[in-house]
Amino acid sequence: MTDTPTTHVVFLLFSGITQLDFTAPAQALSRMPGAVIAGVAAALDPIPTDSGFAIVPTHDFASAPQADILCVPGGHGVADALGDTATIDFIARQSENALWVTSVCTGAFLLGRAGLLAGKRATTHWAYTHLLPLVGAEPVKGRVVEDGNVVTSGGVTSGLDFALTLIARLRGDAVAQAIQLAIEYDPAPPFPGGHPDRAPKAITAGLKEHVYDAAAARMEAALSSA
Template sequence: MPLSFGLLVFPDVQQLDLTAPYEIFASAEHATVHLLWKDLEPVRSSTGLWLRPSTTFADCPPLDVLCVPGGSGVNALMQDEEVLDFVRHSAAAVRYLTSVCTGSLVLGAAGLLKGRRATTHWNAHDFLERFGALPTQGRVVRDGNLITAGGVTSGIDFGLTVLAELCGTEEAQSVQLGLEYAPEPPFEAGTPDSAPAHVLEFTRRRLAASRRQREQLLTSRGI
């Protein structure tokens, strides 16, 4: 059965938030993956990688899955009514409404998380409650047809989870094997609970400016 996936691409997107699930979805049989934006001009990710949208909002075909990735560009999206209207409209029609990392904050700004369990990057997790969500820890959190993923690399686990829902476990496992996804990280520092205290503190300082901007934005909007 043909499947249609749509991933939002936007200036200052965190590229792995986007490209991790893209790789999973595009590796499935009979799948078409669209990169969605207002126009077809290339956009630059937060780490400098240029990405080219393939479909505009106006020309977006029916989707089985809409995914909103995160990144520093999320701050602008939370104030962009054109984007929020597109997400709201799409949410009413897709089989699964999804996000990776801080993309869930965009779903929240669109009013789509109220009373629903959701997750996001650990450094933004406490913001979820402001949108009426039920903040839930986990690399992948499902609430009905809403599937949200934690920070950045969880987009791989998320992609496989969504693929298993749509195509079955065997197809998801085949994609996992084809990509040789068998992580063995060299350090146990991937979560705030496992990272050494000094590394956690350093990382919090490193992310402080972005978090402060997001805090100011939400406060100014009464969220």
């Protein structure tokens, strides 16, 4: 019998992270045979999330294992992280030997700042896709977009789709399907409006006005700075 290879999955953590961008794919990937999960931040202090609680990293940048799968989640803290040299250097350094380089939501822009999306097809949260060309990426509408060993996923809940897609690539469809069943990922939302293509126009307009117009402008400013 062939032993299951160890797969180191390294998630970048930073202040202002959207916790589900991290915890959803981490939950699925942690069940993949051979997976070892690491949550890595600049220091070992608790990381404030956007949900009112903190996450404690398992490693700092200096002690992090080399990733087989590098995953960069998103969140409103991305705009600040874009200007943090240590964070961008960590992404670039890890990506050199990672088998897969991935992101959830606006984590795509951190990959982009590290030079990893130039000429790549990519996706991100729907409110920010128009900014992907600022990091050299070709925007693609989709919950999961693969371009070589770079996998980007859309907003928040897309992280589960990304994780199951990658598990199928690494361990086969049956393993991915078993994990999907184990976590009962069988979406049946009460409303059909999880994307602007399907949501009522008034709901989309209101959310953009109250949240995402300003958030996207802040992201654009951060991306446009040196």
